[in-house]
Each structure stands twice: as structure tokens, then as C-alpha cells.
Amino acid sequence: RKEVEQDPGPFNVPEGATVAFNCTYSNSASQSFFWYRQDCRKEPKLLMSVYSSGNEDGRFTAQLNRASQYISLLIRDSKLSDSATYLCVGFTGGGNKLTFGTGTQLKVEL
Amino acid sequence: NAGVTQTPKFQVLKTGQSMTLQCAQDMNHEYMSWYRQDPGMGLRLIHYSVGAGITDQGEVPNGYNVSRSTTEDFPLRLLSAAPSQTSVYFCASSYGLGGGAATGELFFGEGSRLTVL
Numbered sequence: 001r002k003e004v005e006q007d008p009g010p011f012n013v014p015e016g017a018t019v020a021f022n023c024t025y026s027n028s029a030s031q032s033f034f035w036y037r038q039d040c041r042k043e044p045k046l047l048m049s050v051y052s053s054g055n056e057d058g059r060f061t062a063q064l065n066r067a068s069q070y071i072s073l074l075i076r077d078s079k080l081s082d083s084a085t086y087l088c089v090g091f092t093g094g095g096n097k098l099t100f101g102t103g104t105q106l107k108v109e110l
Numbered sequence: 111n112a113g114v115t116q117t118p119k120f121q122v123l124k125t126g127q128s129m130t131l132q133c134a135q136d137m138n139h140e141y142m143s144w145y146r147q148d149p150g151m152g153l154r155l156i157h158y159s160v161g162a163g164i165t166d167q168g169e170v171p172n173g174y175n176v177s178r179s180t181t182e183d184f185p186l187r188l189l190s191a192a193p194s195q196t197s198v199y200f201c202a203s204s205y206g207l208g209g210g211a212a213t214g215e216l217f218f219g220e221g222s223r224l225t226v227l
Contacts, residue, residue, distance in 0.1 A: 002152075004152075008150075017157075036216075041221075042218060042220070042221075043200060043201075043218035043220055043221055044153070044216075044218055045218070046215045046216070087152070087153070097143075097155055097158065097168065098155075098216060099155075100145075100152045100154075101152055101153035102150060102151065102154035103152060
């Protein structure tokens with residue numbers, strides 16, 4: 001089983017829709033979580049960190065559920081420019097490494 | 111504002127050839143790493159370094175060597191290229207990783223697309 005798992009999608013949504021992605025993780029020792037965004041044939045870039053209390057950044061909301069070992073990303077009022085692959089990432093301090101999920105592809109359409 | 115610079119961006123090798131992917135960062139980050147990205151596999155860590163003179167293996171280190179003689183540079187060497195090493199390689203650096211904690215932001219280079227025939 002992969003340490004971080006995501007539904008690869010694609011999620012095809014109309015502009016203005018709300019869309020949510022979930023990501024599950026298997027390593028209960030994972031300390032921190034993040035969402036990265038990767039545009040086609042580009043490098044990943046940090047979208048937001050995920051805090052236990054949940055956090056919001058504009059149209060984006062991230063939440064962590066440690067009991068069920070999943071994190072989520074909610075995007076409201078989707079824009080065409082939101083089309084990208086969203087990577088779920090977990091950090092395990094003992095190994096000093098970030099583990100990336102395979103990504104969920106989002107396509108926002110007119 | 112260079113950030114993380116990788117060269118070359120594209121490379122075609124024949125099986126058995128060796129080469130070095132260069133990576134340099136100008137942000138004074140202690141932590142540097144190399145990932146490869148393959149369809150359906152996500153980003154997988156090859157090697158990483160928490161400071162000059164210190165390197166460690168990641169998830170898929172076989173067939174690759176690294177060294178870290180300076181804070182700025184972290185080259186990745188392919189010793190004898192194989193078709194299984196056809197991939198997109200990303201170098202990344204971070205301020206906050208390496209001390210058992212993470213501020214989370216890895217800064218990536220633009221990637222190097224390697225094809226091994």
C-alpha cells in the first residue's frame with residue numbers, strides 16, 4: 001500500500017463549481033501535511049499547508065482528520081486557472097522526507 | 111531571482127552511458143533533494159542532503175550517486191544509464207526540512223527530462 005494515496009481523477013467540473021479531493025495516508029507517524037499544485041509539464045509548487053484545526057486561503061480550504069488518517073482540499077468557485085494536478089504530501093520527521101501522492105487531476109471547464 | 115536551477119532540461123542517453131544532472135540553489139537552503147516523477151508513480155525521493163558533506167538515500171537510490179560539497183550544489187550522477195531511468199527528474203531545496211520538522215515548502219527546479227534508449 002502506498003504511504004499517501006489519492007484518486008487520480010480526472011475531476012471534470014464546470015467553472016464556478018465546488019470540488020473536493022481526499023487523500024489518505026498510512027503512516028500514523030506523519031507529522032505534517034501539505035497540498036502542492038503541479039501544472040502540466042511544470043514543477044510542483046506549494047499550495048497550502050494543512051493544519052489539524054483546518055485552514056483556509058481564499059477559495060481553498062484544507063482539513064486534516066488524524067483519527068481517520070485523511071486530508072482534504074476543498075476548492076470553491078472553481079476557475080479555469082485551477083486546472084492542474086493536486087499533490088497530497090505527508091512529512092515524517094524521523095526520515096526527514098516528504099512523501100508525495102500520485103496526484104489528483106482537476107479540469108475546470110466552461 | 112534564480113531559486114533552484116537544474117541543467118540540462120532535456121537529455122537523451124544510450125544504455126550504459128553516464129551523466130550528471132546539475133542542481134544549484136541560491137537561497138542558502140541546507141536541505142536539498144532529488145526526485146523522479148513517473149506516470150502513475152508520483153514523485154519518488156532518490157537522494158537527499160541535510161547539509162554540505164551529508165547525504166542519504168531516499169526511496170529509489172539504486173543507480174544514482176550524489177555528493178554535496180557546497181551548500182549551493184547537489185549534482186545527481188547516473189552511473190550506467192538504463193531505460194528504467196527514463197523519467198523527469200526534479201531537484202528541490204528547502205529551508206525548513208532536515209531538523210525533524212518541516213515548514214513544508216520545497217522549492218523545485220523546472221525539471222530535467224531524461225530519455226534512455
